Each structure stands twice: as structure tokens, then as C-alpha cells.
Amino acid sequence: MEIRVKKQFKSREMMFIKNGKIESLALLSFLLCCGTAGAASTSWQSDSSKEDAGTTALYTFELSRFDSQAPNTVEKSGYPALTFAPDGIVVGVDGKFGNGFLVEEPSEGFDLARFGYAQISRLDKADLFPSENLSVEIWYRPLSGKPAAGAAYSFMVDNQYSSKGGFCLYLFGKDQSLRVRIGNGTEFLQAISDPLDWDSEEWYRLRFSYDSTTGRLDLYRNDELVGFAMSPGFGLIEPYDGNLRIGNRLGSSYSPLPGYYDNFRITSTTEL
Numbered sequence: 472m473e474i475r476v477k478k479q480f481k482s483r484e485m486m487f488i489k490n491g492k493i494e495s496l497a498l499l500s501f502l503l504c505c506g507t508a509g510a511a512s513t514s515w516q517s518d519s520s521k522e523d524a525g526t527t528a529l530y531t532f533e534l535s536r537f538d539s540q541a542p543n544t545v546e547k548s549g550y551p552a553l554t555f556a557p558d559g560i561v562v563g564v565d566g567k568f569g570n571g572f573l574v575e576e577p578s579e580g581f582d583l584a585r586f587g588y589a590q591i592s593r594l595d596k597a598d599l600f601p602s603e604n605l606s607v608e609i610w611y612r613p614l615s616g617k618p619a620a621g622a623a624y625s626f627m628v629d630n631q632y633s634s635k636g637g638f639c640l641y642l643f644g645k646d647q648s649l650r651v652r653i654g655n656g657t658e659f660l661q662a663i664s665d666p667l668d669w670d671s672e673e674w675y676r677l678r679f680s681y682d683s684t685t686g687r688l689d690l691y692r693n694d695e696l697v698g699f700a701m702s703p704g705f706g707l708i709e710p711y712d713g714n715l716r717i718g719n720r721l722g723s724s725y726s727p728l729p730g731y732y733d734n735f736r737i738t739s740t741t742e743l
Contacts, residue, residue, distance in 0.1 A: 515676055515694045518568040518734070525606075525740035528599045532562070532589075532733060533570050551591050551599070556719070559587035559727065566733030567610040567674045574718040576614065576729045583725035589717040589732070601739030605708060607638065608678035608738075609717065612731040613669045619644040624720075625728035627677065628735075630711050632721040635659065637711025639720075640679060642728060649697060651679040651690050656709030662690040662698035674733075680741040683707050689741070 521529045528550050555562060558581055561573040574587040609627055619625035619642035631637035635654040643650055646666035653660050662679070669675075678691045686705040690698030717735055719727040 519736050523738070525601075525604075525738040525742075526736060527601060527739060528735075528737040530589075530591075530735040531569060532566060532572050551593075553589055553591050556588045556590070557585045558582070560589070560718075564731060566731065567612070568733060571610075571731050571733035572718075573731050574727055574729050577727060583719075583727065584722075586719065586725070587727035587729070588719035589735075591715045593712070593714060599737055600708075600710065602707060603683045604681070604739050604741050605638075605683075606678060606680040606736075606738045606741055607640065608676060608734075608736050609640070610674055610733040611677055611728075612674045613671050614729050614731075615671050616669050617647055618642060618669055618728060618730055619647055622726050624724075625726050626716070626718075626720040627728045627732075628715070628717055629719070629721045630713070630715040632711070632713060633723065634709075634711050634713070636709030637713075638679070638681075638708060640677065641720075641726075649677065649690060649692060651688065651698070653679075653681055653688060653708050654711075655706050658705075660686070660688050660700050660702050660705050662688045662700040664690060664692070664697035667692065667697070674731075681708065682741050 519526070519529055519531075523529075530550070530553055555572065559575045559577065561575065563570050564573045565571065572589060577583060577586060607628060611627060622644045624641050624643060626639060626641040628638075628640040631639040631652065631654060635658065636656050638651065638653045640649075640651050642648065643663075647669060648666050649664040651662050660681075676691070676693050679689065680691075681688045683706060686702040688700045688702075689696060714721060718732060719725060
């Protein structure tokens with residue numbers, strides 16, 4: 472018998488972390504009242520379209536988009552090409568809405584620099600990333616109830632690497648919490664969830680949004696606000712002049728997050 476346990480908040484406080492230091496505390500009840508809309512709504516579960524308001528890029532990983540001459544490359548009209556790692560990737564698997572891809576569990580002997588990722592090379596930031604409001608989302612289904620077990624950090628989206636610009640979305644192995652970090656070129660702003668429960672039979676919509684006019688960074692799992700940070704005057708996210716990687720970190724420790732992926736989307740709206 473499989474027993475599913477819904478996540479319950481163990482704490483009524485959310486941390487605001489800036490440059491690794493706790494700056495302030497805010498009541499979670501207040502955040503949920505002013506930061507979420509209509510918990511009963513199911514619109515967040517719908518498939519996305521490139522015609523959706525604010526969409527600047529949408530990668531759905533459909534097989535019909537694959538170049539038969541280069542099966543590790545998928546092209547989207549008007550978007551940069553997306554390529555897959557030589558190892559640790561299975562394409563054409565069942566996704567949330569159609570086809571998706573699978574990042575496999577690393578095994579001994581694999582070169583993690585060549586393992587388990589989909590990658591957009593050197594993004595055209597002017598076309599893909601809006602300048603003021605930014606939201607990034609990915610659908611993800613873990614392989615186990617502890618998807619980041621065995622690693623300090625496991626990255627699902629990395630467009631930051633070692634810079635102080637860009638952004639990254641990842642899981643913390645110790646407590647399976649979801650985290651997002653953005654950079655303005657000189658400092659970071661980070662939102663962290665409470666420890667989370669995960670179900671290998673469930674798809675999750677993981678999303679962060681940032682409003683540069685208020686300095687507010689929101690972190691969602693499905694339609695639930697699970698993390699929040701605010702820094703008035705933080706300004707714009709500094710573009711990272713490098714690749715964007717889904718399913719693994721860009722370099723150094725190369726920390727893949729095994730699981731199924733679908734519908735990677737970038738938008739210029741902070742609405743859920």
C-alpha cells in the first residue's frame with residue numbers, strides 16, 4: 472500500500488536570506504494571504520502555449536521537434552537550439568503533457584561533465600529574458616521520495632554557475648527543500664522552502680518569479696507559495712553570459728537532479 476503524505480508547514484516563519492545571512496523574518500500566514508491567489512484554482516495545471524501571455528520561450532521536448540540528422544538537438548522556431556548531454560539522458564519518455572526527457576541516476580564511471588542535462592547554449596538574453604519581471608518554470612517528476620539524496624545540492628535549472636548574476640533553481644539534499652537564487656551582479660537574493668515531501672508518482676510545477684520594481688522573489692511548488700524573499704532596491708537580475716542547463720549544474724561539481732522533465736517556460740509575468 473502506498474501512503475501519500477501532503478506537505479504541512481512545520482514553521483510559521485519564512486527566512487529572507489541575502490548573501491547567505493538571515494536579514495528578516497515574515498509570517499507565513501501573511502505571505503499566503505497576500506502572495507497567493509485562489510488555492511482552489513486548477514489553471515496552473517494546464518498545458519502551456521507559446522501564445523500564453525508573457526511567454527518569451529517554451530520548450531516542450533516533443534519528438535516532432537527533433538532534427539533527424541542530429542537526434543540530440545531539438546529546435547524551436549524563434550528560440551535557440553536545445554541540445555542534450557551525451558550520457559544519462561533518455562528522450563521521448565512520457566512527460567506531463569506529451570513527450571519529456573529523463574535524467575538518469577548517475578552511476579560509477581560516468582563523466583558528470585557529460586551527464587544528464589538539456590542545454591541552451593549562450594542565450595540571446597535580449598530575446599529570452601525580460602528586463603523587469605521574470606518567471607521561470609519547469610515540470611518535474613522525481614524518481615524517488617528523496618530526489619536529491621546523496622548530494623549537497625541537485626540542480627534542475629542553472630543559469631548562474633559561479634557568477635553573481637543569472638539564476639538557479641535547485642534542491643538541497645539534506646532536507647529536500649526547494650531553493651532559488653538570483654544575482655544582480657554584486658549580490659544574491661535567495662528564497663528557501665521548508666523541508667518538502669516528494670512523491671515519485673506525481674508531477675510538480677516548480678516556478679519562481681521576480682519583480683524588480685519591488686525586489687520580491689517568490690518560489691512556488693504547484694500553486695503553493697513555498698518560499699519568499701524581498702529586497703527593495705535589489706534591481707535587475709544581471710544577465711549571465713553563458714549556457715543555461717536543465718537537469719544539472721553548469722560546471723565544477725556537476726550536480727544532476729535525476730527525474731523526468733517537461734515544459735520549460737520563461738515568461739515576463741509574475742502571475743501564477
